[in-house]
Amino acid sequence: MTAAPLVALVGNPNAGKSALFNALTGARQKVGNYPGVTVERHSGKLTLPDGRIVDLVDLPGAYSLEPSSPDERVTRDVVTGTQTGERLPDALVVVVDASNLDNHLRFALQLIALGLPVVVALNMFDLAERDGLTLDPLKLSAELGVPVVPTVAVRRRGLDELKILLGGIVDADAAIRLRPSNHAIGEDIVTLQRRARKIAQAATVEEAPARRWGNALDSVALHPVLGVLLLFVILFVMFQAVFFAGAAPAEAIASVFDAVSGLVKDVMPDSVLRSLITDGIIAGVGAVVKFLPQILIMFLFILVLEASGYMVRAAFLMDRVMASVGLSGRAFIPLLSSFACAVPGIMSTRTIDDEKDRLTTILVAPLMTCSARLPVYTLVIGALIPNTKVLPFVGLQGLVMLGLYIMGVVGAFVVAFVLRRTVTKGASSGFMMEMPKYQLPRVRDLAIGLWSRAEIFLKRAGTTIAFTTIVLWALLSFPKPPEGSPVSPVNYSVAGRIANTIEPAFRPIGFNRDIVLALIPAMAAREVAVAALGTVYAIDTAGEQSETKMAQTLHTRWSLPTALAFLMWFVFAPQCISTIAVTRRETNGWKWPAFMVGYLFALAYIAAGAAYWAAIGFGL
Amino acid sequence: MDILRSMKLSTPESLSLESLPQRRQATVAAIDWSHLSTPEARRLRELGFDEGVGVEVLHRASLGKGPIACRIGRMTVALRRAVAGAILVSPVTQ
Numbered sequence A: 001m002t003a004a005p006l007v008a009l010v011g012n013p014n015a016g017k018s019a020l021f022n023a024l025t026g027a028r029q030k031v032g033n034y035p036g037v038t039v040e041r042h043s044g045k046l047t048l049p050d051g052r053i054v055d056l057v058d059l060p061g062a063y064s065l066e067p068s069s070p071d072e073r074v075t076r077d078v079v080t081g082t083q084t085g086e087r088l089p090d091a092l093v094v095v096v097d098a099s100n101l102d103n104h105l106r107f108a109l110q111l112i113a114l115g116l117p118v119v120v121a122l123n124m125f126d127l128a129e130r131d132g133l134t135l136d137p138l139k140l141s142a143e144l145g146v147p148v149v150p151t152v153a154v155r156r157r158g159l160d161e162l163k164i165l166l167g168g169i170v171d172a173d174a175a176i177r178l179r180p181s182n183h184a185i186g187e188d189i190v191t192l193q194r195r196a197r198k199i200a201q202a203a204t205v206e207e208a209p210a211r212r213w214g215n216a217l218d219s220v221a222l223h224p225v226l227g228v229l230l231l232f233v234i235l236f237v238m239f240q241a242v243f244f245a246g247a248a249p250a251e252a253i254a255s256v257f258d259a260v261s262g263l264v265k266d267v268m269p270d271s272v273l274r275s276l277i278t279d280g281i282i283a284g285v286g287a288v289v290k291f292l293p294q295i296l297i298m299f300l301f302i303l304v305l306e307a308s309g310y311m312v313r314a315a316f317l318m319d320r321v322m323a324s325v326g327l328s329g330r331a332f333i334p335l336l337s338s339f340a341c342a343v344p345g346i347m348s349t350r351t352i353d354d355e356k357d358r359l360t361t362i363l364v365a366p367l368m369t370c371s372a373r374l375p376v377y378t379l380v381i382g383a384l385i386p387n388t389k390v391l392p393f394v395g396l397q398g399l400v401m402l403g404l405y406i407m408g409v410v411g412a413f414v415v416a417f418v419l420r421r422t423v424t425k426g427a428s429s430g431f432m433m434e435m436p437k438y439q440l441p442r443v444r445d446l447a448i449g450l451w452s453r454a455e456i457f458l459k460r461a462g463t464t465i466a467f468t469t470i471v472l473w474a475l476l477s478f479p480k481p482p483e484g485s486p487v488s489p490v491n492y493s494v495a496g497r498i499a500n501t502i503e504p505a506f507r508p509i510g511f512n513r514d515i516v517l518a519l520i521p522a523m524a525a526r527e528v529a530v531a532a533l534g535t536v537y538a539i540d541t542a543g544e545q546s547e548t549k550m551a552q553t554l555h556t557r558w559s560l561p562t563a564l565a566f567l568m569w570f571v572f573a574p575q576c577i578s579t580i581a582v583t584r585r586e587t588n589g590w591k592w593p594a595f596m597v598g599y600l601f602a603l604a605y606i607a608a609g610a611a612y613w614a615a616i617g618f619g620l
Numbered sequence B: 001m002d003i004l005r006s007m008k009l010s011t012p013e014s015l016s017l018e019s020l021p022q023r024r025q026a027t028v029a030a031i032d033w034s035h036l037s038t039p040e041a042r043r044l045r046e047l048g049f050d051e052g053v054g055v056e057v058l059h060r061a062s063l064g065k066g067p068i069a070c071r072i073g074r075m076t077v078a079l080r081r082a083v084a085g086a087i088l089v090s091p092v093t094q
Helices: A017-025 A070-079 A098-113 A125-130 A137-144 A159-169 A189-203 A215-221 A226-245 A247-267 A272-289 A292-307 A310-323 A329-337 A342-351 A355-367 A373-384 A396-421 A443-477 A494-509 A513-519 A528-536 A544-557 A560-572 A577-587 A591-617 B002-010 B038-046 B081-085
Strands: A006-011 A029-033 A040-047 A053-058 A091-097 A118-123 A133-135 A148-150 A204-207 A389-391 A433-435 B026-031 B054-060 B068-072 B075-079 B087-091
Touching: A006 A017, A006 A070, A006 A098, A017 A029, A017 A040, A017 A053, A017 A091, A017 A118, A017 A159, A017 A443, A029 A443, A070 A342, A091 A098, A091 A159, A098 A118, A098 A125, A098 A133, A098 A137, A098 A189, A118 A137, A118 A159, A125 A133, A137 A148, A137 A189, A148 A159, A189 A204, A189 B038, A215 A226, A215 A310, A215 B054, A226 A247, A226 A292, A226 A310, A247 A272, A247 A292, A272 A443, A292 A310, A292 A329, A292 A443, A310 A329, A310 A433, A310 B075, A329 A342, A329 A355, A342 A355, A342 A577, A355 A396, A355 A577, A355 A591, A373 A396, A373 A528, A373 A544, A373 A560, A389 A396, A396 A560, A396 A591, A443 A494, A494 A513, A494 A591, A513 A528, A513 A560, A528 A544, A560 A591, A577 A591, B026 B054, B068 B081, B075 B081, B081 B087
Parallel strands: A006 A053, A006 A091, A091 A118, A118 A148
Antiparallel strands: A029 A040, A040 A053, A133 A204, A433 B075, B026 B087, B054 B068, B068 B075
16 A cells, blocks of 8 residues: 655745644644654645645744754755655645745755755735735746745635645655755855845836834834833733633642542542552642643743744843853743743754753753642742731732742753853854744634644653653552551652651751652652642642641641742752653753753752751741 | 955945944845854855845844844844844945
């Protein structure tokens, strides 16, 4: 049997490729990974007018066949047939921005020269017209020697014509060969650029001076004062939405997991298996899945900011601050995402082309206060920080929470500054970015983006996180103490013994044995610490009342210095297996995740100890 | 390099993109590649910087050393000042 023909969508960044991909494949798409690299592979199915099914793959945007980032490398390797895990495409759809032809045609010329069958999609044709450009697609087609079709992906215009043209060039029986001497790859970029400009000129019937309707917006968005103010308002609204709008659905999800757990307890007799299902799998997976609403809200904001073209403006505003510690404005986007979760944050560092810049950003990303720390902070602050007002409307508890967030950000900047002068030393990579046109994000594209994020997150919760929680459950449950033993089951278990062994090492920073014990399962995910403390204190954590009861227990058993030390520990400690795993994947080895874990634990230990002894010194 | 220097001298109007007044139309006169790293030079080429292309400074991030946003061809591009300093432009006489 022959596989369906493979067609690759390829073009410059900001050519509207993804919108075209969404319009062509609809919901029939999936997100995977190319083997060995963490570049996402977006693929979907497309039905041609003659009924044939075609596999469509959306390649990362690139400026040329000379890659300067892992993303661009994948694009080059796929179109030249050298990417492992991907066959050579049977045809290419080269997407160009109609209003930016002189630039986008250069890459198109390189791609056409490869010798694969090509259709050029003259995308965002409507925006070009609005900008006062009149183009002649037939002339362009004659100049390039390949079919050209004007498209408006977001309005689904030109899609049928594109499919018809594609049907004409995709021939499953033809043996596709790359042209042996693909001279254009080696051709000087300047020569190509000039040729592209000449062709663009020939295809342009009329050109009004570039009308910059986005310019007025930029006068505010990029303004040294107003722009920064706007950015902070946006960030403020985003965090408010994440923490307040996300809280109710998170509780709802948690109660569903509780209900399922209760149901299992009702129908199953008390056994090791029941404990595995309820205490291990349901409790562990539930603790992570309940963050889905908050993470999705965070992603929604990030997707909107990206799709609208604002994200690059934010990077522009932040570049100077980032440059002061040796990073570039580009690092702002991954670090911002890391407030939701460091895993997608670290994954989005792929757009940073400089290797050392990227590595530094990955290494400091876990210092951004992710949403998983929130339940831990809430519990401990609620239990031990007095609920007094420092100023009207400014509570001490809220102030401590804010302080912890700021601590993380300041920590990240200091660490980046030190790393860029030591471990990841090197010339600053600079900051050079195309600023895309402002666009109204399409609900459909946002929905598809959100859905694929949710899918990835749930898949991970169902595999990696489920597995680690089972292991941790086993460590906490076995071996069982003999009948009538005065030792509690937790104390008797492997985890309890580990905690007893390493506890002396934590005594100098004010941690008691219960905390050390809670830290072990919290290695899987930080929020598990709350559940673990509950188990350690043998409190039934079902229902609201127990939360208050647990806060009371903490209040009586922990001193304020211990609580502060515990909070400081959570600001820095790398308590998250997923982050370590994604760092290993993104840096291709264990060296950097090992370094990251080491320095973060060292920082956590020092910061917790400093907080503990300072608090004691102040007589708290 | 000699061409560059002579150009600087021969056209008093020629100045760098960094010091080009905002909204003043200009064309790229020359690019001092010796001040740019190889990846920087390549990215600059890829973004369309080439002799003779129309260029204009649109925005500056801050009064100090922040990046600048400029129009090159029909595209808007953000650059750091050091890079902009290596791009020599001649203002279009109006």
